[in-house]
Amino acid sequence: MHSLAAYIKEIRLKQVKRELSALGLIYSLVIAAVLFFAIKATVVSVTTFRSQLIFSLIWSALLPTIHFSRKDIRFLEITKGSTFQFLFTDYFLLSLIPLCILCYCGGFIAAGFLLTIAIAVCFIPVSRKSRKSAIGESDFIPKYLIEWKSGVRKSNKIVLLVFYILAIALSFLPFFSLFVCWIITGIICGFYQSFEPRNQLRFHHSEPQNYLNYKIKIAAINYLKIIAPLMFIYLLFHPDQWIIIGTALFLFLSILVFTLVAKYAYYSPGETSGPHQIYFTIGLLSLFIPFMVPIPLVLTMTHYRKAVKRLSPYFYGSN
Amino acid sequence: MVQIENLSFAYNKVPVLKDISLSIAKGAVLGLAGLNGAGKTTLLEIIAGYLKPITGSANVDQIKCSYLETQPFFYSNITGKEYLSFITRKDHSFSIEKWNDVFHLPLHELIENYSSGMKKKLAIMGIIALERELILLDEPFNALDLESVEIVKLILPILKKQGKTIIITSHILSTLTDTCDSICYLENGSIKGIYSKQQFPGLAEELLSDTSNRFQTKIDDAFSNS
Numbered sequence: 001m002h003s004l005a006a007y008i009k010e011i012r013l014k015q016v017k018r019e020l021s022a023l024g025l026i027y028s029l030v031i032a033a034v035l036f037f038a039i040k041a042t043v044v045s046v047t048t049f050r051s052q053l054i055f056s057l058i059w060s061a062l063l064p065t066i067h068f069s070r071k072d073i074r075f076l077e078i079t080k081g082s083t084f085q086f087l088f089t090d091y092f093l094l095s096l097i098p099l100c101i102l103c104y105c106g107g108f109i110a111a112g113f114l115l116t117i118a119i120a121v122c123f124i125p126v127s128r129k130s131r132k133s134a135i136g137e138s139d140f141i142p143k144y145l146i147e148w149k150s151g152v153r154k155s156n157k158i159v160l161l162v163f164y165i166l167a168i169a170l171s172f173l174p175f176f177s178l179f180v181c182w183i184i185t186g187i188i189c190g191f192y193q194s195f196e197p198r199n200q201l202r203f204h205h206s207e208p209q210n211y212l213n214y215k216i217k218i219a220a221i222n223y224l225k226i227i228a229p230l231m232f233i234y235l236l237f238h239p240d241q242w243i244i245i246g247t248a249l250f251l252f253l254s255i256l257v258f259t260l261v262a263k264y265a266y267y268s269p270g271e272t273s274g275p276h277q278i279y280f281t282i283g284l285l286s287l288f289i290p291f292m293v294p295i296p297l298v299l300t301m302t303h304y305r306k307a308v309k310r311l312s313p314y315f316y317g318s319n
Numbered sequence: 320m321v322q323i324e325n326l327s328f329a330y331n332k333v334p335v336l337k338d339i340s341l342s343i344a345k346g347a348v349l350g351l352a353g354l355n356g357a358g359k360t361t362l363l364e365i366i367a368g369y370l371k372p373i374t375g376s377a378n379v380d381q382i383k384c385s386y387l388e389t390q391p392f393f394y395s396n397i398t399g400k401e402y403l404s405f406i407t408r409k410d411h412s413f414s415i416e417k418w419n420d421v422f423h424l425p426l427h428e429l430i431e432n433y434s435s436g437m438k439k440k441l442a443i444m445g446i447i448a449l450e451r452e453l454i455l456l457d458e459p460f461n462a463l464d465l466e467s468v469e470i471v472k473l474i475l476p477i478l479k480k481q482g483k484t485i486i487i488t489s490h491i492l493s494t495l496t497d498t499c500d501s502i503c504y505l506e507n508g509s510i511k512g513i514y515s516k517q518q519f520p521g522l523a524e525e526l527l528s529d530t531s532n533r534f535q536t537k538i539d540d541a542f543s544n545s
Contacts, residue, residue: 143405147394149394197393198386199445313368
């Protein structure tokens with residue numbers, strides 16, 4: 001008989017396999033290559049105690065985030081006796097690669113810290129979601145931006161506001177505003193992670209291409225309304241960086257467009273996750289690995305047709 | 320309105336629909352009945368154009384069609400009102416307030432706080448708001464309370480009068496006889512027969528007594544071992 005840990009490992013492996021098979025061989029290889037270079041770049045970077053600790057801290061922050069957004073609370077309640085084992089196996093698997101990297105680079109203290117956090121997080125009680133209220137929230141967002149309405153509620157508008165104010169207030173610091181813009185871009189791209197109901201696709205448009213173009217257009221325009229003022233204020237403080245600012249804006253926008261196109265390329269109504277979420281992560285991280293910078297642009301071009309094709313049955317039918 | 324000819328479909332080479340031929344006139348209300356796995360939802364999804372038949376054809380103008388899923392899903396963090404406002408076109412006559420007088424939903428609350436019955440009612444309101452010519456309803460009565468079942472039963476004839484073509488699947492046989500002009504019974508992916516609402520109660524009774532006879536011994540056996 002399987003132990004619980006072995007059982008969870010098996011489930012997670014099957015999930016990874018399923019996601020990769022949905023992506024296809026070529027894109028799985030692309031992801032494997034990206035992962036390889038990312039690991040290689042990390043190994044080169046985490047040589048000092050300070051960098052090891054920062055790396056460990058970033059991963060440590062990820063674990064509570066996942067812990068509090070778990071959707072398997074009911075299941076955990078049923079398997080109450082083994083909750084710790086269940087959670088720890090999950091978090092250990094998640095931390096396995098960074099732990100290996102840290103140990104390889106001799107960062108045993110940082111690895112120990114990460115492991116301690118992984119254990120500690122398991123003891124934090126996960127309560128079931130309380131009834132949320134919608135009063136007043138996201139009323140300021142136009143009704144056609146339904147993903148943003150949903151996303152702002154999910155992401156907590158106070159956090160968004162704090163980021164925004166910080167980006168303005170600390171514009172005089174080099175690159176700080178750009179980094180915050182990157183975070184805001186990530187949050188906004190996150191709005192496009194769930195699929196809309198099938199009927200919703202055909203409300204205002206009769207062709208998939210029109211629908212896709214419309215979605216890209218309204219997303220880009222509203223994104224620029226938010227990001228452009230930040231970039232402009234940053235430009236006032238750092239006029240010599242105009243090329244960097246312009247390039248960053250272009251790349252951020254391309255990540256947003258890519259996220260949208262990838263979502264519809266893998267449109268699967270009723271599902272909560274899909275390969276597009278892997279692309280979303282790749283798109284967001286691409287800015288930090290030099291050779292990956294053009295990836296969102298290239299993948300947008302290759303996935304645009306795929307998205308139109310994927311949406312076609314929902315507009316014209318497959319018959 | 321809907322013309323299906325020699326249609327077959329399989330999931331991973333397992334046949335689900337076999338040689339289905341069906342014709343549904345404009346303004347007709349057709350019920351689809353059958354056991355779980357008989358192919359009702361698959362047939363609806365092919366009519367809606369979401370699935371491609373392996374052989375045969377379904378001649379339907381999909382752009383004029385709306386589809387109510389068995390378990391409707393929505394963006395989780397939006398309110399019922401936001402959902403309906405999004406899907407209501409300015410040139411349509413649908414009034415959210417008037418229709419909510421009928422269904423009594425807490426439209427200012429987030430949909431994720433809704434019960435499954437409330438979600439179903441919201442989805443039905445969405446289908447009405449869409450104002451499409453062909454309406455496909457997959458288990459519309461599931462999860463609905465008695466009052467809402469009666470409301471839907473009152474709405475369907477009005478939609479029919481407006482010239483809409485409606486296809487309904489349901490396990491509650493009485494709801495089909497109450498609302499449909501004819502009922503198509505699917506068995507193992509094939510059409511067993513198309514019955515008028517007068518003929519169908521007889522068939523339903525026959526099916527029920529057959530089920531009782533076949534399963535009574537098996538159930539007794541299972542209990543004796545447990």
